[in-house]
Amino acid sequence: MLNKKVLNRALVLSAQYASLLAFGLFTTFPLLWAAAFGLSTDGSVAYRFPQGFVPHVADENGVYSIGVTFSWIHRVFVEIPFTQYFINSVIITTMAVIGTVVISVLAAYPLARMKFFGRNFIFVAIIVTMMLPAEASIVPNYITIKNFGDFANWLQLVLTGSDEGTWRKFIGLNSYFSAVAPSVAGAFGIFLMKQAFEAVPQDLIDAARVDGATEMQILWRVMLPVTAPSIAALGIFTLVNTWNDFLWPSVVLRAKEMQPLAVGVFNDLTGPLSGSQNTLMAAIVLTVIPVLVFFAFTQRYFISGMDGAVK
Amino acid sequence: MKNSNFLAYFFLAPALIFMGIFVFWPVGFNTFLAFHNYEIAGGATEWNNFANFVRIWEEPLFHQAVKNSLLFLIVVPVIQLASLLIAKLVNNKLPGMTFFRAVYYIPVITAISIAGVVWTFVFKYDGLLNEFLSTILHFFHLYPQDKLVEIQWLQEPSIAMYSIMIFTFWKGIGYYMVLYLAGLQAIPTEVEEAAILDGANAWDRFWRITVPMVKPTILLCTMLSTIGALKVFQEVVVLTDGKAETYTALFYVYDQAFRNYDFGVSAAAGLVVTFFCMVLAAIQFRFFGDK
Numbered sequence: 001m002l003n004k005k006v007l008n009r010a011l012v013l014s015a016q017y018a019s020l021l022a023f024g025l026f027t028t029f030p031l032l033w034a035a036a037f038g039l040s041t042d043g044s045v046a047y048r049f050p051q052g053f054v055p056h057v058a059d060e061n062g063v064y065s066i067g068v069t070f071s072w073i074h075r076v077f078v079e080i081p082f083t084q085y086f087i088n089s090v091i092i093t094t095m096a097v098i099g100t101v102v103i104s105v106l107a108a109y110p111l112a113r114m115k116f117f118g119r120n121f122i123f124v125a126i127i128v129t130m131m132l133p134a135e136a137s138i139v140p141n142y143i144t145i146k147n148f149g150d151f152a153n154w155l156q157l158v159l160t161g162s163d164e165g166t167w168r169k170f171i172g173l174n175s176y177f178s179a180v181a182p183s184v185a186g187a188f189g190i191f192l193m194k195q196a197f198e199a200v201p202q203d204l205i206d207a208a209r210v211d212g213a214t215e216m217q218i219l220w221r222v223m224l225p226v227t228a229p230s231i232a233a234l235g236i237f238t239l240v241n242t243w244n245d246f247l248w249p250s251v252v253l254r255a256k257e258m259q260p261l262a263v264g265v266f267n268d269l270t271g272p273l274s275g276s277q278n279t280l281m282a283a284i285v286l287t288v289i290p291v292l293v294f295f296a297f298t299q300r301y302f303i304s305g306m307d308g309a310v311k
Numbered sequence: 312m313k314n315s316n317f318l319a320y321f322f323l324a325p326a327l328i329f330m331g332i333f334v335f336w337p338v339g340f341n342t343f344l345a346f347h348n349y350e351i352a353g354g355a356t357e358w359n360n361f362a363n364f365v366r367i368w369e370e371p372l373f374h375q376a377v378k379n380s381l382l383f384l385i386v387v388p389v390i391q392l393a394s395l396l397i398a399k400l401v402n403n404k405l406p407g408m409t410f411f412r413a414v415y416y417i418p419v420i421t422a423i424s425i426a427g428v429v430w431t432f433v434f435k436y437d438g439l440l441n442e443f444l445s446t447i448l449h450f451f452h453l454y455p456q457d458k459l460v461e462i463q464w465l466q467e468p469s470i471a472m473y474s475i476m477i478f479t480f481w482k483g484i485g486y487y488m489v490l491y492l493a494g495l496q497a498i499p500t501e502v503e504e505a506a507i508l509d510g511a512n513a514w515d516r517f518w519r520i521t522v523p524m525v526k527p528t529i530l531l532c533t534m535l536s537t538i539g540a541l542k543v544f545q546e547v548v549v550l551t552d553g554k555a556e557t558y559t560a561l562f563y564v565y566d567q568a569f570r571n572y573d574f575g576v577s578a579a580a581g582l583v584v585t586f587f588c589m590v591l592a593a594i595q596f597r598f599f600g601d602k
Contacts, residue, residue, distance in 0.1 A: 131592030
């Protein structure tokens with residue numbers, strides 16, 4: 001009787017782990033394959049199954065054996081401006097994270113903790129934007145950014161008398177600003193921070209007020225330290241989303257030297273590099289690794305931080 | 312609560328300015344553009360009545376786009392059921408669950424453009440998927456040994472949309488898994504234990520306990536993925552670029568603006584999509600309004 005129970009349990013367990021593993025292979029196979037492909041001498045084994053999932057190197061006689069070569073990884077840095085893309089990604093992401101956190105915190109605090117004229121109206125207006133398809137705003141926003149550039153040029157002409165058109169580079173098309181501007185103020189961040197601020201006990205704020213703290217000091221000295229986990233979650237979400245953002249940056253950042261990884265590498269892979277599949281796969285692996293490393297350290301924020309945002 | 316209008320608006324100002332320019336203004340500007348011819352170079356506009364709407368109403372390409380966007384809805388039930396099952400699997404108190412959750416989340420944090428490039432090589436006629444199918448079929452002697460499977464996953468119009476759905480499924484399942492996980496963790500373990508004592512099998516427990524108890528999450532996720540499916544188009548950009556009859560509604564919007572430079576027509580189509588998303592959102596609000 002007991003044996004049967006143990007056997008049953010073992011069967012269920014192995015079935016569970018087998019399906020977990022099978023599904024894990026489904027979600028990771030493209031990256032594993034790209035890694036094996038990029039580390040192989042050439043693509044002659046890559047399309048065979050299942051050998052294609054193990055990197056193969058060829059010796060001088062053309063005999064293939066399991067092994068690793070880093071020559072394609074090296075090629076990536078020669079063939080595409082990978083370092084430049086990487087720096088662009090870092091700059092754009094840093095701007096987006098700082099911008100989003102500052103704007104969301106500032107906006108959420110009065111919505112959560114202050115009484116003022118039009119409070120409910122503003123909150124509803126912000127929440128309603130969650131339902132607008134952001135994708136439909138691409139065209140108007142593109143035109144707005146273009147006008148920003150023209151305005152900067154006009155301003156430069158009026159203020160300095162120069163018609164070089166260099167100010168355009170700061171806020172117009174092909175500027176870092178243009179890549180982050182439409183997303184820094186969003187309902188998600190404001191809502192997340194509002195929830196966090198509302199959860200702070202009123203006693204804490206009252207105590208600070210009694211001690212004579214100004215509103216700015218309360219926000220800075222009391223609220224921020226207490227809501228640090230929410231701020232971290234917002235920062236991490238923004239970081240990954242901005243790092244991976246493809247469509248909007250590809251629309252406004254047409255200049256190659258301004259493009260982030262997700263845009264620049266995609267353009268190079270589908271354009272000039274599409275011939276050399278090994279370099280292509282090596283570039284893909286290099287692009288994905290930073291996100292994976294970051295995710296490995298922060299994954300609990302993704303797996304647990306999200307439910308707070310949904311409720 | 313302290314009453315202070317000036318300070319409140321001072322704090323809100325950055326958010327309101329940015330949202331005003333990049334979120335609210337586009338809705339108004341889109342509406343304006345939809346009724347005009349627009350010249351991007353000079354910014355000249357000309358009222359053209361409903362010509363843009365007439366144009367998309369009559370254009371076969373837009374019909375195809377709408378049809379594909381609606382067809383894409385079939386990915387919704389598949390992805391929901393699968394992610395609920397997966398969430399159920401990783402919700403066990405067994406070693407390694409954190410690892411598997413992280414592994415299933417990897418596609419979500421991979422840039423869509425980069426993932427798309429790998430998948431185009433998976434979907435190629437001599438790509439990994441066909442090779443994989445050939446190997447399996449040869450192994451079971453279901454296909455002539457000297458022949459390979461050569462399905463044009465992304466080039467054949469009757470298949471291409473479904474291939475894009477596979478990609479969407481791969482990319483999105485981890486996201487919904489996390490949402491379901493939150494829902495599942497709210498179920499008291501006693502309920503399931505009681506059912507086990509009463510002799511209910513796994514199938515019954517899933518349909519009679521799990522599904523009813525995470526119903527709010529199911530509704531939320533279904534709405535999210537329905538809106539997501541109607542808005543699908545980055546996948547199209549990276550996988551087929553609209554070839555093989557894979558235009559979707561938003562791809563049409565994008566295509567008209569940035570390839571045809573017909574911003575008026577693009578805005579008109581964008582307005583139609585926005586309208587349908589708002590209708591869906593209103594339905595969603597009725598479902599979740601009392602919560």
